[in-house]
Each structure stands twice: as C-alpha cells, then as structure tokens.
Amino acid sequence: MKSITHDNLLKLLAGLADEGKIVYAPVRKGQKVFFAPVQNMQPVVFDYIQTTESPKLVLFPRYEPLISFEYQGKEVKVDDPSAAAPAERVLFGSRPCDAMALKRLAEFFDRDIPDALIAGRQKALTVISMSCIKADADCFCTSTGSSPGDICGSDILLTPVENNGYAAEILTGKGASIADRCSSLFSEIPEIRKEQYLAKVEKAFSHEEVRKKLSHAFDHDIWNGASLRCIGCGACAFVCPMCSCFDIQEEGTAKKGSRVRCWDSCGFSLFTLHTSGHNPRHNQSERWRQRVMHKFSYQPEAAELTGCVGCGRCSRACPSDMNLKEQLQDIAANVETV
Amino acid sequence: MQALHQKVKELLESGKVQVVIGYGEGSGGKSRPVFIRSAADAAKLVWDDRCHQNLAVYINKPEIKKMGKAAIVAHPAAVRTIVQMIAEHQLSSGAIIVLAVENDTLEELTDNSSLEVYAQSHPVLFPPFVVKEIEDIAALSAAERFEFWQNELEKCFKCYACRAACPLCYCERCIVECNQPQWVSVPSHAQGNFEWHMNRAMHLAGRCVSCGSCTIACPAGIPIGLLTIEASRIARTEFGFEPGISCDASSAMSSFRNEDKETFIQ
Amino acid sequence: MENTFEPKIVAYVCNWCTYAGADLTGTSRIKYAANVRIVRFPCTGRIDYNLLLKALALGADGIIVSGCHPNDCHYTSGNFHARRRWIVFKQMMEYMGYDMRRVKFSWVSAAEGAKWADIVNTTVREIRELGPAQRIQNEEFRMMNSEG
Ligand code: SF4
Ligand code: SF4
Ligand code: SF4
Ligand code: SF4
Ligand code: FES
Numbered sequence A: 001m002k003s004i005t006h007d008n009l010l011k012l013l014a015g016l017a018d019e020g021k022i023v024y025a026p027v028r029k030g031q032k033v034f035f036a037p038v039q040n041m042q043p044v045v046f047d048y049i050q051t052t053e054s055p056k057l058v059l060f061p062r063y064e065p066l067i068s069f070e071y072q073g074k075e076v077k078v079d080d081p082s083a084a085a086p087a088e089r090v091l092f093g094s095r096p097c098d099a100m101a102l103k104r105l106a107e108f109f110d111r112d113i114p115d116a117l118i119a120g121r122q123k124a125l126t127v128i129s130m131s132c133i134k135a136d137a138d139c140f141c142t143s144t145g146s147s148p149g150d151i152c153g154s155d156i157l158l159t160p161v162e163n164n165g166y167a168a169e170i171l172t173g174k175g176a177s178i179a180d181r182c183s184s185l186f187s188e189i190p191e192i193r194k195e196q197y198l199a200k201v202e203k204a205f206s207h208e209e210v211r212k213k214l215s216h217a218f219d220h221d222i223w224n225g226a227s228l229r230c231i232g233c234g235a236c237a238f239v240c241p242m243c244s245c246f247d248i249q250e251e252g253t254a255k256k257g258s259r260v261r262c263w264d265s266c267g268f269s270l271f272t273l274h275t276s277g278h279n280p281r282h283n284q285s286e287r288w289r290q291r292v293m294h295k296f297s298y299q300p301e302a303a304e305l306t307g308c309v310g311c312g313r314c315s316r317a318c319p320s321d322m323n324l325k326e327q328l329q330d331i332a333a334n335v336e337t338v
Numbered sequence B: 001m002q003a004l005h006q007k008v009k010e011l012l013e014s015g016k017v018q019v020v021i022g023y024g025e026g027s028g029g030k031s032r033p034v035f036i037r038s039a040a041d042a043a044k045l046v047w048d049d050r051c052h053q054n055l056a057v058y059i060n061k062p063e064i065k066k067m068g069k070a071a072i073v074a075h076p077a078a079v080r081t082i083v084q085m086i087a088e089h090q091l092s093s094g095a096i097i098v099l100a101v102e103n104d105t106l107e108e109l110t111d112n113s114s115l116e117v118y119a120q121s122h123p124v125l126f127p128p129f130v131v132k133e134i135e136d137i138a139a140l141s142a143a144e145r146f147e148f149w150q151n152e153l154e155k156c157f158k159c160y161a162c163r164a165a166c167p168l169c170y171c172e173r174c175i176v177e178c179n180q181p182q183w184v185s186v187p188s189h190a191q192g193n194f195e196w197h198m199n200r201a202m203h204l205a206g207r208c209v210s211c212g213s214c215t216i217a218c219p220a221g222i223p224i225g226l227l228t229i230e231a232s233r234i235a236r237t238e239f240g241f242e243p244g245i246s247c248d249a250s251s252a253m254s255s256f257r258n259e260d261k262e263t264f265i266q
Numbered sequence C: 001m002e003n004t005f006e007p008k009i010v011a012y013v014c015n016w017c018t019y020a021g022a023d024l025t026g027t028s029r030i031k032y033a034a035n036v037r038i039v040r041f042p043c044t045g046r047i048d049y050n051l052l053l054k055a056l057a058l059g060a061d062g063i064i065v066s067g068c069h070p071n072d073c074h075y076t077s078g079n080f081h082a083r084r085r086w087i088v089f090k091q092m093m094e095y096m097g098y099d100m101r102r103v104k105f106s107w108v109s110a111a112e113g114a115k116w117a118d119i120v121n122t123t124v125r126e127i128r129e130l131g132p133a134q135r136i137q138n139e140e141f142r143m144m145n146s147e148g
Helices: A006-018 A096-110 A116-123 A173-181 A207-214 A222-227 A235-239 A284-303 A313-317 A324-334 B002-013 B039-044 B076-087 B112-121 B128-138 B142-154 B161-165 B190-204 B213-217 B225-239 C018-027 C049-057 C078-095 C113-130
Strands: A002-005 A022-029 A032-038 A063-072 A075-079 A089-094 A125-130 A156-161 A165-170 A186-188 A246-252 A256-263 B019-025 B031-036 B070-074 B096-102 B105-109 C009-014 C036-041 C062-067 C103-107
Touching: A002 A006, A006 A022, A006 A089, A006 A165, A032 A089, A089 A096, A096 A116, A096 A125, A096 A284, A116 A125, A125 A173, A156 A173, A165 A173, A207 A284, A207 A324, A222 A284, A222 A324, A235 A313, A284 A324, A313 A324, B002 B019, B002 B039, B002 B070, B002 B096, B002 B105, B019 B039, B031 B039, B070 B076, B076 B096, B076 B112, B105 B112, B128 B225, B142 B190, B161 B213, B190 B225, B190 C049, B190 C078, B213 B225, B225 C078, C009 C018, C009 C049, C009 C113, C018 C036, C018 C113, C036 C113, C049 C062, C049 C078, C062 C078, C062 C113, C078 C103, C103 C113
Parallel strands: A022 A089, A089 A125, A125 A156, B019 B070, B070 B096, C009 C036, C009 C062, C062 C103
Antiparallel strands: A002 A165, A002 A186, A022 A032, A063 A075, A063 A256, A156 A165, A246 A256, B019 B031, B096 B105
C-alpha cells in the first residue's frame, strides 16, 4: 500500500492549490476549527478531534444564489449558476464520518428532483479524509454506520502511522488520479493493519433498533421530557454535516437581485409557521422530535439514508447539553418495541 | 449546595412551587439545565463555577409554564435579567420564586423589592472569558477594530443561538424574520451578518445585563456578547441607565431626557 | 493633484424643519454642492438607523441626518428619541470600527437655509478628502471564506 510523509502531504495539498483547485482544509479561528479555502498550507491544523463547522459547506454552502437577474439597459440578464461548470475542489481533513455524511447529503439532494448545483459540486469534489486516532465522548460514529477508519465517501483516506507519516488508501478513480500525478510524493509500504492506530469508539446503540422503535414513537411522551432544556437555537443544525434544511430568500433591488438558498433549521419556531398563523409544530418538543425522527426514522424509511453519522458536533455545540447520543440511548432503552 | 437542596425540597414538598429550574450534572463534566419536579430529585441540583448559562431563558417557555408555579436558581446576572423582565412586563411580580445563588450564599427572593435590593447589591461580574476580550478590544485602533469584527463576524452562520440563549431576546418575531421591509439581509454574508449584529446590539442597548449567555451559546466561538455589553455600556455612560436593577424602570431607548448630551450634533 | 472624487451623500431629513430649511436654501439662491440626495421623512423619530446601514451598503459615501432643533419637533419629542438612538448607534458603529466621520447629524430649522448649505458643503469637502467609503465587503454573494 501507499504511504506519505507529513511534509509530502503538505506539498501535495499545496500542489493541488497551485493547479487552481480550491483546497478546503481545517484552520483554527479563535478557539474553533473551520474548513476554509487555503492557498498555502501553513494555517492548516491537524490536532482536532472534530472540526466545529462541518465540511458540508463544500457541497451545500451557507448561502448561495439559485438564480440572479440584472437590468442592463432595457435587457434583463438572467444568471443560472447551475449552468456554469463548478470549480474543482479538494476537501482535506474531513473525518470518515464527514466523508460518509457528504456522500449521504449528495444522495439526499439527488432524490426526487435532483439538485443540479449540489450534484455538480459533488462531481467536482475530491475528498482526502483523515482517520481518527482520537475520539471523545460525544463521538458515536460506530452507532450510525461509520467508524474511525471507514472508507465510505473518501477518495483518499489517510491514517496517521509511526514516524510522522500516513498510510494512504487510494479508494476511487479521483483519488488515483491525484496519487498517480503526484506519485513521487508517495512511497510503497507493506500492507498494514490500520485498526491498531485507530480510536476506539464503543457502539452506543444500534440505529436499526432506534429506527424500529421510532416508527411507533410519534406520540410517545419521551419527547416532552427530552426537549425541555432545548432552547431551539439551531446551533446543532448549523454545525451538522447532514442537516439539509434551507430557506429561500429574495435579495436585491429592483435593478439587480437574486433568489438565495440559506441554511435553516427545523428546530426554529417559525420554520413551519403557516401564513394562516397555524403552526403544526407549535412546541419545542415537536420540533425536537422532528429533528430526531427525520434523521433516524423518516429518512431511513424513505431512502435508506440515516440522517446522522455520529460526528457529535451537535452535542459539542449545544448550549443546553442536549447530547444526541444520550438521547438515542434513551430511546433505544426506554421506548417499547411494538 | 446543601442549603439549596434543602430549600428546593421544602418548596416542592410544601407545594409552593411545582417545578424548580436549576443546573444539574450534564455530559462530559458539563452542567446542564434541569427541571426538578419532585422533592426526591432535589439533590440532583448542582451549583458551581460551571454554571454560567442564564436560566431565565426558560421562565416563559410554554412547556415549563404549564407545569405550574416555578422557582429558579439564579446567579446575579440572572437575577438582573428577571428584574429587567418584570420591568418589561414579561413577567409579573411574584410569579416566580428566585433562589439567588452566589459562591456559597443562597437567598430566596419572592417580591420585587427583595429582587431589586439583591440586584443592586450584587454587581454582575462578567464571566472571565468576556473580561479578557473587553480589555483586548479596548486596546485596538478603529481600523483594527473594523478588522477584528470583520474576522469575527465572518464566522457567523446565522444560527441565531445567541438570540435563543438570551432571555431578553424574547420577541416572538424577531426583526430578522420581518420582510416588509427586510432590514436584515438573511444570508450570512458580511453585510447580512453586520446588519444582524448591529440590530441585535441596538435592540439590547440598556437592556443587556451582561450575563454572557449568548457568547457561551455561539457555536462559532464569536465573543458576540461584547456588542450587546458595549451597547449597554453606552446607555449606562450616556444616560445613566443600568438594566436589571429596577422593576419599574422605563426603557432606555424609548425614553429620553432633554439634557441628553449631543456634542456631535451640528 | 486635484481631488476629482465626487462622493454620493444621502441626506435623511425631517419634513418640518430641515426639509423646509433646504427649500429655503434653494429659494434664497444659495449655492451648495449637488452631491446630496435628500430623502424626506415626517420626523427624525422616523429615521431608522437601518436606513443609514442600507445607504452605506448601497453605495453612499456619506450621510447627513437632520431635523428640528431640540424642543422644536413638530411631534414634540421625535428628535429627542432620535438623538438617543444616534448616540448609541454612533458609538456602536465606532466600536465596530466604522469611520463615523462619514455620518453627520445636525439640527437645521426652516429658517436656517445658510446653515444647510454650509453643512452640505463641509460634508462634501470632508468626504471628498476621506475618499470612497470602506464597504462592509458588500459584493452580494462573495462566498464566505473568501473563495472567488
Ligand atoms: S443546539 Fe441544543 S438547544 Fe440548540 S436547538 Fe439544538 S438541541 Fe436545542
Ligand atoms: S446529528 Fe449530530 S452527531 Fe449526527 S451528524 Fe449531525 S451533528 Fe453529527
Ligand atoms: S450564535 Fe454565533 S454563529 Fe449563531 S447567529 Fe449568533 S453570532 Fe452567529
Ligand atoms: S445579550 Fe446580554 S443579556 Fe442577552 S445573553 Fe447576551 S450578555 Fe446576556
Ligand atoms: S418633526 Fe422635525 S424632528 Fe420631529
């Protein structure tokens, strides 16, 4: 198998940026770690368990115009961004759970009416992930179908091994094209057992079991107690790599403007407010239920897509310590199977 | 803590209150909000230096109101918040029993005047992470401050956790959700974020009690409370207006004095 | 070198004093810089600070906000309320690093045509020196994280 040294890895990334690809990598801003486009690799950090903001923004940005118009004299120029070829992007430093999330997110947006913008970005995206050699108590990837060394969704997966180097699994054609072009930066090593290097994440619950239980739990009183301390702030949804709620807004003046898609959250009280004034999800408990159900019941039932990869970001971000893992363990233990 | 457990036990046993809003053990060594409804659970309450969140945000949550009369564990900033909520008619006098805690002391406050006396005699100590930032910013030049806020606000993805965590951001429909006119651009680009935070600061001028809850809540790690704290500082210096110490104070921004200073007006 | 920059100035004025004052400037044939676009409001109390933010975002290089002198407001206290807001707004903008020399506040009565001309002229001169306003990175959809 292939391996790469730390220095060569930085060279590889810098080379990709020089080729004109947009390289997203984890950088520290204040106390938190974000994915941001980098030109030189000096600010890239490696010592995080999980980034604060997820890499979903490479597919599904915080906001983006869906269509724009501008008056040029008497003519109206209309711009459809999905008609343009998406920029070639490289995502570096995603965790295996993130890579899986991006794959699922793309599948989600491809259902029913395929979303051309997101599909285009995914096609032009190469994912170079980093296995986890450390995890914390909020991680629960092994309960949602991923694991610290899972290859799903990555084009190249690096696993830190001895001597400041990484074992490199070249997993797809996209990955191979990079590895081939830059073959001098890699060396060949005998096959290793990467498990010995990986973090241990105990399975906390089974998502299949949770799914079964949730299908009868709509009216269960577990939601009331569980959501009491949730303040409906939306932090969880905004850091989640799989939350896909968005809002469509109109921006601009009479002469120039856009229709913009912006991140939103089903946890907000106005998310489902009807024009009539009626709100089908009146209480936070109903909104919390929606968040859990959508991820662990509705989406799996409709498309075999679990809407959570167990990255734990929501638990780390929650100001009220809702802790999704604990809540799911609670559901697994205390909701009856009918 | 013993005294707190005892007090809560009494309150629940005597039926004086049906629920106590307080802090409990959370995950990974954190504290978390808990809602104690039976005397047997009173010992689940904790009070120590992990307990920064301003629990007053839960007072008007419909699910909790439905439980009956409440008592709340409140640090000095939360006591001020409650006074401010009464002044703003968000809470009627005597509607809640306040268990004011600071270090090892516990006081039960049940009426407006005891709340006011407590608030006035307990200056709000900014959480340490806020104090440092306030000093850092004070040392910057205007251009550096512009740079500082551009960099900070660039991280904001408009989750509105700062708003949700603030007990004084209670509007059912926030200005960001109004679109006729659309004062605040919804996307989280630089302009939209600037408008959002300027509006939040203006709306909390003379109202923000400097509890720091919004800063703690921000998942992006933006010291966002600095803006509202500054807005309140301005109201304090310019109009002598201190939020959260009087239950029948008028609002700083909807009142005026003829002698308000106007040195910059030509 | 001669400074040829022509700043765009937006003036938000109340109907009863400053607007009338500006009118008087015109009828008295006092000349003043043509860089200013006047927007008339019933009262300074109606001039939301968000109007200032929007003007700056949409390309104004400077702003004048003006109304009746204290105690002369047509609605008795609109200008007192406005003044409180300006005090906080101005300092908040400064706290966020914005150069508030670009935003002028004034009281101009219906009789002060000359004062209005003077305020406009000084504002234009000062802002011409400051140059175009520093924008809050206003390209509409500049991707966050400075991509493209
Ligand atoms: S971050 Fe926590 S408090 Fe905020 S909406 Fe999510 S679960 Fe609720
Ligand atoms: S729900 Fe929470 S743990 Fe699951 S993917 Fe989203 S942020 Fe990660
Ligand atoms: S909590 Fe932070 S990221 Fe969320 S809207 Fe407030 S400042 Fe922005
Ligand atoms: S705005 Fe002020 S009162 Fe509200 S949470 Fe922030 S610091 Fe506390
Ligand atoms: S009418 Fe002129 S300021 Fe109120």
